[in-house]
Amino acid sequence: MFIEIEDLRDEPLHVRHTYGLGEIAFKRADAVLAEPVLTDFILTHKDRDLHVDGSVKTILRCRCARCASEFRREIVARFELSYAPHPGNIKENEEIELKYEDMDIGFYDGVRLDVDLMVAEQIELSLPMKLVCRDECRGLCYRCGRDLNDGPCGCAQEERDARLSVLLEFRKKMDE
Numbered sequence: 001m002f003i004e005i006e007d008l009r010d011e012p013l014h015v016r017h018t019y020g021l022g023e024i025a026f027k028r029a030d031a032v033l034a035e036p037v038l039t040d041f042i043l044t045h046k047d048r049d050l051h052v053d054g055s056v057k058t059i060l061r062c063r064c065a066r067c068a069s070e071f072r073r074e075i076v077a078r079f080e081l082s083y084a085p086h087p088g089n090i091k092e093n094e095e096i097e098l099k100y101e102d103m104d105i106g107f108y109d110g111v112r113l114d115v116d117l118m119v120a121e122q123i124e125l126s127l128p129m130k131l132v133c134r135d136e137c138r139g140l141c142y143r144c145g146r147d148l149n150d151g152p153c154g155c156a157q158e159e160r161d162a163r164l165s166v167l168l169e170f171r172k173k174m175d176e
């Protein structure tokens with residue numbers, strides 16, 4: 001969905017839209033969309049400077065970074081963004097980007113706003129680097145692969161025993 005700036009009126013534009021699965025190019029190795037994406041925002045503008053205030057809501061199907069199990073996570077991302085027309089000149093562009101660095105300002109071509117891209121970005125930004133099924137997830141044992149959420153596997157014990165037997169072996173040699 002694009003919003004043509006030429007078509008904007010003076011009053012705020014209220015957009016409510018539901019994207020079907022596959023209509024939003026959201027891509028992450030450990031998460032995919034599980035439900036349609038609901039977006040609801042108000043766009044105001046001053047000439048070609050835009051201000052967008054709204055939210056994105058959906059449910060993702062995720063894979064836990066620790067235990068590799070699948071889980072669903074609801075995403076509710078609130079956002080407030082400003083967009084300015086992208087300056088043509090690259091040098092000038094760098095200066096402007098520096099100037100706006102702290103201001104959370106994005107750029108667009110000055111002709112139309114790519115809403116799909118904005119929505120996909122907001123979903124991405126709302127996610128942490130690593131997705132875990134729950135904070136207390138214990139993950140998998142790195143030796144036997146058992147899911148430690150189901151209880152301890154015994155590898156830790158074995159490892160202690162192994163270290164101890166090496167020590168005993170060493171002592172025996174010293175005594176000889």
Ligand SMILES: [Zn+2]
Nearest residue numbers: 064067133137
């Ligand atoms: Zn987990």
Ligand SMILES: [Zn+2]
Nearest residue numbers: 141144153155
């Ligand atoms: Zn184990």
